[in-house]
Amino acid sequence: MRPTRSLLFVPGHREGWPAKALAAGADGVILDLEDSVPLATKSQAREIVASSIRSLAKADRQVGVYVRLNSLESDMAGDDIEAVAIEGLDGFVLPKTYGERDIIQFDALVTHFERRNGVPPGTIEFILSLETAQAYANCERMAVASPRVATLFAGTAKDGDVSRSIGFEFTPDGLETLYLRSRAVLATRSAGLEFPLVGLWQDLNDPVGARHFAKQNKQLGFRGMVVIHPSHVAIANEVFTPSAEDVAFYAGMIKAFEPAEASGIAAIQYEGHHIDYAHVKTAREVLAMHERLTRAAG
Numbered sequence: 001m002r003p004t005r006s007l008l009f010v011p012g013h014r015e016g017w018p019a020k021a022l023a024a025g026a027d028g029v030i031l032d033l034e035d036s037v038p039l040a041t042k043s044q045a046r047e048i049v050a051s052s053i054r055s056l057a058k059a060d061r062q063v064g065v066y067v068r069l070n071s072l073e074s075d076m077a078g079d080d081i082e083a084v085a086i087e088g089l090d091g092f093v094l095p096k097t098y099g100e101r102d103i104i105q106f107d108a109l110v111t112h113f114e115r116r117n118g119v120p121p122g123t124i125e126f127i128l129s130l131e132t133a134q135a136y137a138n139c140e141r142m143a144v145a146s147p148r149v150a151t152l153f154a155g156t157a158k159d160g161d162v163s164r165s166i167g168f169e170f171t172p173d174g175l176e177t178l179y180l181r182s183r184a185v186l187a188t189r190s191a192g193l194e195f196p197l198v199g200l201w202q203d204l205n206d207p208v209g210a211r212h213f214a215k216q217n218k219q220l221g222f223r224g225m226v227v228i229h230p231s232h233v234a235i236a237n238e239v240f241t242p243s244a245e246d247v248a249f250y251a252g253m254i255k256a257f258e259p260a261e262a263s264g265i266a267a268i269q270y271e272g273h274h275i276d277y278a279h280v281k282t283a284r285e286v287l288a289m290h291e292r293l294t295r296a297a298g
Contacts, residue, residue: 001125001150002064002090003292004028004195004224005240006233010052011036012067013045018052021063024230025237027296028064029056033080034071034095042076046083057088066127068093072102078109085113091125091150096161098134100145107146125150127197131161136180143191153197153226154184160200172209174216185221199226207235214239242290250283 008026010017012033021029031049033042049067056065067084069092070076081092094106103126110124126148130136143149155162156177158170168176181198188196198217201210210232214225218239225236242250253270257280260268267276 001193001195002027003289003296004064004197005293006236007064007066007197007199007224007226008230008233009036009068009200009226009228011045012049012052013037013041015048015052018056020230021233022056022059022061024233026063026227026230026233027224027237028066028090030066030068030093030226031084032068033076033084034068042070042079046080049084050086053084053086053088064090066091066093068095068129069106071096072105077106081109081113082116085110085117085119085124087119089119089124091127091148093127093129093153095129096131097128097142098132099138100141103128103142103145103149107148110148122148124148127151127153129153129155130180130184131155131165133162133165136162136166136183139184139187140190143187143193149191149193151193151195151197152184152188153199154181154222155199155226156180157200157202172212174213178220181217181220181222189221195223196221197224197226198222200228201225201232202228204229204231207231211235211239241293242286246286247290250286253283254280254287 004027006026007028007030008021008024009030009032010021012031018029018031031052033045033049037045053065056063065088067089069080097103114121114124126146127150128142130139130152135142139152143152163170185196201213203209214236217225224240227233227236253275256270257268257275267274
């Protein structure tokens with residue numbers, strides 16, 4: 001999965017809206033075929049999404065292109081995949097899953113339609129949207145159920161599917177979902193996946209709250225945020241990018257450590273902090289991530 005700080009939902013049947021995601025600076029876009037699309041327009045939405053995928057693939061700035069499918073239990077997922085498993089698509093967001101069996105079933109469908117549609121096998125990856133109590137309870141096994149799984153998305157929005165499934169009451173501070181989000185991060189990283197995702201902040205009139213939500217989740221270990229409005233893209237991109245202060249701090253740490261190491265010392269004091277190999281590994285990882293994000297934005 002490419003570095004993804006912001007992933008913007010776009011209703012699949014809204015022609016022209018994916019261009020707004022590009023203009024907002026999103027690292028990726030989710031073309032939705034599920035909850036934001038009226039039942040009567042599902043077929044038309046598939047055609048529009050396929051066209052949007054082709055247009056985004058030709059854009060000057062490359063972004064991650066994902067499609068949120070309808071669930072397996074809707075009996076529409078196969079029709080979705082047949083229509084939009086095409087060149088230019090990075091992956092599918094899998095909704096309302098309950099366990100690893102669902103992931104295996106989605107994998108089988110995608111494998112079939114990749115071959116039918118002339119897409120190289122294994123090209124299309126999965127973002128697992130954790131929206132049910134069962135998904136959170138089984139997320140560790142789901143994360144390794146298919147080599148297509150790229151990351152987990154911990155959705156903890158107010159009045160959404162997961163709040164109804166589990167029964168929690170949403171608060172801006174998020175203590176009621178701290179365990180859920182922490183478990184999703186741990187499952188993602190223990191599976192060797194790099195970019196755990198979180199979302200959503202639904203109050204479009206509270207950018208301060210959106211920033212707090214992003215910062216809190218960065219502290220937990222998330223590396224990106226799914227958003228529902230272009231105004232939240234810049235917030236996510238800023239929060240999930242190493243700051244100039246962080247880059248300077250960690251570059252200085254490496255600069256101070258390397259000559260000490262060359263002289264036979266592997267533990268030093270740097271700006272009042274004890275530093276050894278473990279800290280330098282972290283510093284190099286932060287700088288490498290900054291470089292990856294800088295290249296991707298360019």
